[in-house]
Amino acid sequence: MTFMRILIIGNSAAGTAAIETIRSQDNESSIVQISDETHPLYSRCLLSYYLAGKIEKNDLSFRSADFHKSMNVELHPGRYVEEVDPLGQKVACTDGSIHAYDKLLIATGSSAKVPDHIPGNLEGVFVLRTLTDAEAIKRQLPGAKKAVILGGGLVGMRAADALSRAGLKVFVIVGSNRILSRMIDAEAARIVLNTVRDNDIEVMTGADVSEVLQKDGKVVGVMADNGLMLDCEILVVAKSVRANTDLIRDTDIKTRWGIVTNASMLTNYENIYAAGDVAETFDMTAEEYTVNALWTCAVQQGRVAGRNIAGTPAQYAGSVAMNALNFWGIPIISFGVAAPEDESPYTILKDSRPAQNIYKKVVIANNRIKGLILMGQVANAGVLFSLIQNKMDVSPFMDQLLSDRFNFGSVAGQGGKSVLEKYYRGQSV
Ligand SMILES: Cc1cc2nc3c(=O)[nH]c(=O)nc-3n(C[C@H](O)[C@H](O)[C@H](O)COP(=O)(O)OP(=O)(O)OC[C@H]3O[C@@H](n4cnc5c(N)ncnc54)[C@H](O)[C@@H]3O)c2cc1C
Known part of the structure; x- marks a missing residue:
């Protein structure tokens, strides 16, 4: 060597x-x-x-x-x-x-992006990217009563959950038309939003902060672009990241x-x-x-x-957008092309049971699964991932994909045996 x-x-x-x-x-x-x-x-x-x-x-x-x-x-x-x-x-x-x-x-x-119109150095304005950021927010908690989170993605919603649990009244301002827009579609987002609101967190979509209000060098509130004014001692900017x-x-x-x-x-x-x-x-x-x-x-x-x-050559098979999280007791898994803007090129299968906080969706193109959302019921995630990674033709059992009882047994006789064997050998299939 x-x-x-x-x-x-x-x-x-x-x-x-x-x-x-x-x-x-x-x-x-x-x-x-x-x-x-x-x-x-x-x-x-x-x-x-x-x-x-x-x-x-x-x-x-x-x-x-x-x-x-x-x-x-x-x-x-x-x-x-x-x-x-x-x-x-x-x-x-x-x-x-x-x-x-x-x-x-x-x-x-990567680093958290702070839009130009937000004074990132103002006392009380934070991002949540590093341990130093988290410690700085923690130091601000004593005496703080209200927080505004700008951004409704994974980091924004996690920050909202954390600050709400820390006892603050939390208001989330989201630029897009739904929360977690990069992970889940509008129907799934509505189900999560109900739970978020049940937990006393307010959410406003399709909006932005137009002005940060300050007094004596500290944030005291924000003005939203729809004219709504919100008091806060903490503003967390969680819009996006840059490499x-x-x-x-x-x-x-x-x-x-x-x-x-x-x-x-x-x-x-x-x-x-x-x-x-x-x-x-x-x-x-x-x-x-x-x-x-x-x-x-x-x-x-x-x-x-x-x-x-x-010096031992290896090739990366490629990345996949994949998230697994649990929001207020609702497990959510999203994988691949889960919420395409234009669904017309895809076959979409859905099982929506809002009353039970259950939502399942599979996005299929050319008989291959391109993406999925499992919410509330995630037990068959393993078999579905294997089908995606193996680029398996799912047409023989498409009608069963969203069944609560769908498992490797369902695909074993349909060319899925090799998928099953690789899965249990712990190989990437
Ligand atoms: C609050 C939060 C929650 C998250 N939750 C999830 C999750 O649930 N699931 C998930 O998959 N991902 C999650 N992520 C994303 C995940 O943390 C990142 O994808 C991961 O940390 C990326 O790792 P990395 O090694 O590429 O870079 P980073 O973790 O960003 O580390 C890069 C390091 O390089 C240092 N650095 C940068 N520039 C320089 C320089 N010029 N000189 C010297 N040092 C430098 C940085 O300071 C940092 O220490 C989350 C991120 C955050 C902030």
């Missing part, structure tokens, strides 16, 4: 997965990792539970405190890479340090939605890889290049990048 200087920028899901994969094959090469964060490894997905007081700070860790030592990684926390020099094979940090590399992985993730690509802005590393990568997670440089929220990949079900800013995608991409860096 040839000794290499491996440099990883970013210390989260993708960077960690890459380190573990590299070290499973190469104990000789040096690995240097740089991150501008200083906290020990933590899961962003759990931040809202920490904010709600449901879990402690220690519970956010997803690797032990000695992870970097055990992996023989030289970690530089609190250091920000401002420039990558692909030809010189080195990076420069804002503290003046320079790090040379033979192979580089950019795993810098952290500033460090390569002066290079010719290709970017579009994120850093453009191929199936090896390589950029247009043969020794520079990208993985995670910063990387643009092929979406298997949407069949287009995009950034699926999800933890599972970041881990898988980090692993593929790690294999290729270590």
